[in-house]
Amino acid sequence: MTPGAHPRPAGLLARVFSTDHKVIGKQYLFTGIFFLFFAGLMALLIRWQLAYPFRSVPLVGGLLFGKGGIMGGEHYTMLFTMHGSLMVFFAVTPILIGAMGNFVVPLQIGARDMAYPRLNATSYWILFAGGLVMAASFFVPGGAASAGWTNYPPLSSDRGVTLGQGQTLWLLGIVLAGTSTLLGAINFVATILNLRAPGMTLRRLPLATWSYFFTSVLNVLWVPVVAAALILVLLDRVAGTSFFLAGANAPFEGGQPLLYQHLFWGFGHPEVYILILPVWGILSDLLSVFSRKPAFGYRVSVIAMAAIVAVSGIVWGHHMFTSGMSPLLGKAFVLLTLAVSVPTALLFLNWLGTLWKGSIRFEPPMVYALGIVFVFAVGGLTGVFNALQAFDIYIHDTYFVVAHFHYTLAASVFLGSFAAISYWFPKMFGRRMNARLSVVHFLLSFLLLNVVFLAMFRMGIAGMPRRVADPFVYEYLQPMRGWSVLAGWGTLGLGLVQLLFAWDFFRSLRAGPAAPANPWGAATLEWSVASPPPPHNFERTPRVAGGPHEYGRPGPGGRDWVPQDEEVSLT
Amino acid sequence: MNAATGTARLMRPAVVYGWLAVLTAFELAVVRVPLGRGATASLLVGSALAKAALVVLHFMHLRIEGRILRAIALLPLLLVVAFVVALIPDIGARR
Amino acid sequence: MTAEAVDLERPATGVASGKLGVWIFLASEVMFFGALVGSYLVLRMGSASWPLPAATLDTTLLGINTFVLITSSVTMVNAVRAAERGDLPAMRRSLLATILLGGTFLGLKAFDYAHLVGGGITIGSSLFGACYFTLTGFHGLHVLGGLVTLVSLLLFSRRPAFARRIAWIENAGLYWHFVDVVWIVLFAILVLL
Structure with a gap:
C-alpha cells in the first residue's frame, strides 16, 4: 500500500468516519432509506386527512396531534411541506446519487475511490447534520416548516408572525443538504473526468456513469442558485432585509416576491432532471444487460442527455405561468419546454430499441426497469399538457400537477431506486435478495402506485386544489370523495407492500445466499471484481478494451458477453 | 505542469x-x-x-490552460448572463 | 505500481485532480455570486429610487481597498511562482504578504461598515443597504475563508509532507484570485455605479 492511500479501518471511529466510497455509499443508502420511510409515513397521514378530513387518525393520532387525534390544518401544512422537502433532499438524492453514485461510479470507471475521498466523507456528514436540523425542526415552538417545499415568500419570509422557528431551521437544513450535494457533485465531475482507467474513453463509459456526470454538472451549476435564494429568505427572516417582501409588511421599498420564484425554479426545474437522470442512465444499462443486447443508440442517448442538461436550465418559467410573469417570457418558456420533449423522446425510443427482439430475462432489476419505462411514458405525456400555458392555467396548483410529478418523478425514482438496489445489492453486500419476493414487491407496488396516482389525476381534472387540508368544503368536489378514499387506502397498501421489501432487504443482508462476482452476466467493470469488492476495488488497474454493452456476442465457455476489460479476439 | x-x-x-x-x-x-x-x-x-x-x-x-478548464470557466458565465437577462422583463422592468 | 499511483500520476484529462476540483468549485461560486449580483441588478432596475452610491459610500476608502486586494493577488502570484521554483523561503514571504494584505482589506472593510452604520445605513434600512451588506458580506466571508486557507498553508509549509503538496499553493492561489475578481465586479457595479 502506498503512503497516502486509505489507512485500513482500524477502530470504530475510522469505520464510522470512513473515506472509502463504498462505505460512504452504504451510509447514504441507510440514511436515505430512513428518510424515505419517515417521509412515506407523512404521505400516509396526508392521504388519511384527504380521505377522511378532520376525522381522528387511527392508532397514532393521539400521540401526534394530542387529545382526539384530529390533525389540524396547520399540521396538514407542515406534513406536506416536510414530506416534499425530506423526499427530495433527504431520501431520493441520498439514495440515487449519494448511495448508488458513490458506490457505482468509481467501480464502473476502474478507479480506487472518488477523486477526493475526504471531501466525500465530509459531504455525507454535512447531509447528516442537515437531517438532524430537519428532524429537530419538528420540536421547536410553532412546529416544522409549513410554506410548502417551494418555500415561497412572502409567507416563508414573514418574520415569525405566522410561521414558527421551524421555518428558519428548514432553511438551514436545506442549505446544508444543498452544500452536501454540491460538494458531492464536484467530486463526481472530477472523478469521472480524471480517474478513468486506461482505455476507459468517454465513449466507453456506461450510461449510468454518464448520467451521474450530467446530474452532477446540473448540481454544480444550479444548487448554488437555490442556496443564494434561500440565504436571501433567511436574511429576510432574521436580519431585517426585505429582498422578497413587498407592501405594508416590508420594512423598506423595492423587494419583489416574484424574484424568489425565478431563482427557486431556476434551480427547481434542473432539480427534477438531477433526480431523474440517474434513473434514466441506470435504466439504459439495465435494459441492455437483461435484453442481452447492446444499448440501442448509445451515442444518441448521451447526446440526448446532454441536450436535456442544456435546455433544463432555461425552462423554469413553466412553473410560473399563473404567477403574473411577463407574457413575453411565458411564450418563450412554452416553446423551450416543448423542445425538451424531443431529446426525452429520443431516450425513450432508444429504450424500446434496446428491448426490440432482445432475449429478455425477467430478473428483478429488469422488472423494475420495465415498470419505469411504462410510468415514464404515461407521466411524460402528462408533462406535455402541463407545458401548454392555456391548459396549465386550468390545472395549475391542482392535483393534476401533483399527480404529474408524482407519477413521472416520484414513481420513476421510486422504481429506479429499487431497480438499482436489487441490481447492485449483490455487489454491495456480497449476498443476494430473494428474487420471487422482489417480483411480488414490484407487481403490488406497480399496481398500487397506479391506483393512487391515477386517482390523483382524476381529482386534478375535476379541479381539486393542492395544499388544502379539506378540499371537500367546495361543493363541486363532492363527487371526488370516493377517489380520495381510494387513493388513501391505495397509499396504505403501498406502504404495507414496502415492508415486504424492507424485510427482504434486511434479512438478505445477513442471511441471503452468497453472491458470485458477476451474477447478472454484466460487462461493466464493477462486475469484474469480487462481491463485495476488496477495500481498494482493483488489485491491478484494469485496462479497458471495449464498450460497456457487449452483449449477445459469443465468448469462451458459452458466455454471451465480453467484459469491458477483455480484449476481443477476432477469431 | x-x-x-x-x-x-x-x-x-x-x-x-x-x-x-x-x-x-x-x-x-x-x-x-x-x-x-x-x-x-x-x-x-x-x-x-x-x-x-x-x-x-x-x-x-x-x-x-486546456479546453476543459476554459469550458468550466465559460459555462457558468454564459448561464448567469442568460439568467439575468431573462429576469429583466419580469423583475427589472417592474415599477 | 499501485492503482492510486496511476490515478494520481496520469489524470485522464491531463489536468491534476486538485486543480480541476478547484475550477469546478469556482464554477459553482460563479453561479452563487451570479445569483446574488443578478438579484441585486434586477431589483435595482425595478426599484423606484436608488441612492447614488458615490454620495453614500466612501469611494476613496473603497478604492484604496481595491488596490490592497489587487496587490495581494500579485503577491499570491509571486508565492505560486516561488513554490514552483522550489524556493520555499521566498514563497513564505509572499504568502505572509498576501495574508497581511487580505487582513488589511478586511480591516478597512470593517471601518467602511462602521462608517455606514454610523450614518444610519444598515442591512435593514433600505434595499441599497440590504444589497450592499449582503453582497460585500458574502465577499468578505470568502476573503476570510481564503485567509484561513493561506494561514494553514503557511504553517503546513514547515512540515516535510509539504514537499508533495506544492500544488496546493497554486490551488489556493486560484481561489484567492477568484475572490479578487468578485471584488473587481462588486467595486464597479455596486460601489461605483
Missing part, C-alpha cells in the same frame, strides 16, 4: 498589476465626471470586465 512551459505566453505580473491599477484609477475618475448614467455604466462595466479578464487569463493562467 504546463504552467512552467507556458508562462512565457503570460503577461509579467508587474505589467498586469500596472493595468489593474490604471483601470481602477480610471473607474474612480469616471464616476467623478458627469457623463450621464448610460455612459458611466458602460465604462464601469467595460473596465471591470477588462480587469476580471486580466486576472483570470494571466493570474489564474486560463490563457495557457
Whole structure:
C-alpha cells in the first residue's frame, strides 16, 4: 500500500468516519432509506386527512396531534411541506446519487475511490447534520416548516408572525443538504473526468456513469442558485432585509416576491432532471444487460442527455405561468419546454430499441426497469399538457400537477431506486435478495402506485386544489370523495407492500445466499471484481478494451458477453 | 505542469498589476465626471470586465490552460448572463 | 505500481485532480455570486429610487481597498511562482504578504461598515443597504475563508509532507484570485455605479 492511500479501518471511529466510497455509499443508502420511510409515513397521514378530513387518525393520532387525534390544518401544512422537502433532499438524492453514485461510479470507471475521498466523507456528514436540523425542526415552538417545499415568500419570509422557528431551521437544513450535494457533485465531475482507467474513453463509459456526470454538472451549476435564494429568505427572516417582501409588511421599498420564484425554479426545474437522470442512465444499462443486447443508440442517448442538461436550465418559467410573469417570457418558456420533449423522446425510443427482439430475462432489476419505462411514458405525456400555458392555467396548483410529478418523478425514482438496489445489492453486500419476493414487491407496488396516482389525476381534472387540508368544503368536489378514499387506502397498501421489501432487504443482508462476482452476466467493470469488492476495488488497474454493452456476442465457455476489460479476439 | 512551459505566453505580473491599477484609477475618475448614467455604466462595466479578464487569463493562467478548464470557466458565465437577462422583463422592468 | 499511483500520476484529462476540483468549485461560486449580483441588478432596475452610491459610500476608502486586494493577488502570484521554483523561503514571504494584505482589506472593510452604520445605513434600512451588506458580506466571508486557507498553508509549509503538496499553493492561489475578481465586479457595479 502506498503512503497516502486509505489507512485500513482500524477502530470504530475510522469505520464510522470512513473515506472509502463504498462505505460512504452504504451510509447514504441507510440514511436515505430512513428518510424515505419517515417521509412515506407523512404521505400516509396526508392521504388519511384527504380521505377522511378532520376525522381522528387511527392508532397514532393521539400521540401526534394530542387529545382526539384530529390533525389540524396547520399540521396538514407542515406534513406536506416536510414530506416534499425530506423526499427530495433527504431520501431520493441520498439514495440515487449519494448511495448508488458513490458506490457505482468509481467501480464502473476502474478507479480506487472518488477523486477526493475526504471531501466525500465530509459531504455525507454535512447531509447528516442537515437531517438532524430537519428532524429537530419538528420540536421547536410553532412546529416544522409549513410554506410548502417551494418555500415561497412572502409567507416563508414573514418574520415569525405566522410561521414558527421551524421555518428558519428548514432553511438551514436545506442549505446544508444543498452544500452536501454540491460538494458531492464536484467530486463526481472530477472523478469521472480524471480517474478513468486506461482505455476507459468517454465513449466507453456506461450510461449510468454518464448520467451521474450530467446530474452532477446540473448540481454544480444550479444548487448554488437555490442556496443564494434561500440565504436571501433567511436574511429576510432574521436580519431585517426585505429582498422578497413587498407592501405594508416590508420594512423598506423595492423587494419583489416574484424574484424568489425565478431563482427557486431556476434551480427547481434542473432539480427534477438531477433526480431523474440517474434513473434514466441506470435504466439504459439495465435494459441492455437483461435484453442481452447492446444499448440501442448509445451515442444518441448521451447526446440526448446532454441536450436535456442544456435546455433544463432555461425552462423554469413553466412553473410560473399563473404567477403574473411577463407574457413575453411565458411564450418563450412554452416553446423551450416543448423542445425538451424531443431529446426525452429520443431516450425513450432508444429504450424500446434496446428491448426490440432482445432475449429478455425477467430478473428483478429488469422488472423494475420495465415498470419505469411504462410510468415514464404515461407521466411524460402528462408533462406535455402541463407545458401548454392555456391548459396549465386550468390545472395549475391542482392535483393534476401533483399527480404529474408524482407519477413521472416520484414513481420513476421510486422504481429506479429499487431497480438499482436489487441490481447492485449483490455487489454491495456480497449476498443476494430473494428474487420471487422482489417480483411480488414490484407487481403490488406497480399496481398500487397506479391506483393512487391515477386517482390523483382524476381529482386534478375535476379541479381539486393542492395544499388544502379539506378540499371537500367546495361543493363541486363532492363527487371526488370516493377517489380520495381510494387513493388513501391505495397509499396504505403501498406502504404495507414496502415492508415486504424492507424485510427482504434486511434479512438478505445477513442471511441471503452468497453472491458470485458477476451474477447478472454484466460487462461493466464493477462486475469484474469480487462481491463485495476488496477495500481498494482493483488489485491491478484494469485496462479497458471495449464498450460497456457487449452483449449477445459469443465468448469462451458459452458466455454471451465480453467484459469491458477483455480484449476481443477476432477469431 | 504546463504552467512552467507556458508562462512565457503570460503577461509579467508587474505589467498586469500596472493595468489593474490604471483601470481602477480610471473607474474612480469616471464616476467623478458627469457623463450621464448610460455612459458611466458602460465604462464601469467595460473596465471591470477588462480587469476580471486580466486576472483570470494571466493570474489564474486560463490563457495557457486546456479546453476543459476554459469550458468550466465559460459555462457558468454564459448561464448567469442568460439568467439575468431573462429576469429583466419580469423583475427589472417592474415599477 | 499501485492503482492510486496511476490515478494520481496520469489524470485522464491531463489536468491534476486538485486543480480541476478547484475550477469546478469556482464554477459553482460563479453561479452563487451570479445569483446574488443578478438579484441585486434586477431589483435595482425595478426599484423606484436608488441612492447614488458615490454620495453614500466612501469611494476613496473603497478604492484604496481595491488596490490592497489587487496587490495581494500579485503577491499570491509571486508565492505560486516561488513554490514552483522550489524556493520555499521566498514563497513564505509572499504568502505572509498576501495574508497581511487580505487582513488589511478586511480591516478597512470593517471601518467602511462602521462608517455606514454610523450614518444610519444598515442591512435593514433600505434595499441599497440590504444589497450592499449582503453582497460585500458574502465577499468578505470568502476573503476570510481564503485567509484561513493561506494561514494553514503557511504553517503546513514547515512540515516535510509539504514537499508533495506544492500544488496546493497554486490551488489556493486560484481561489484567492477568484475572490479578487468578485471584488473587481462588486467595486464597479455596486460601489461605483
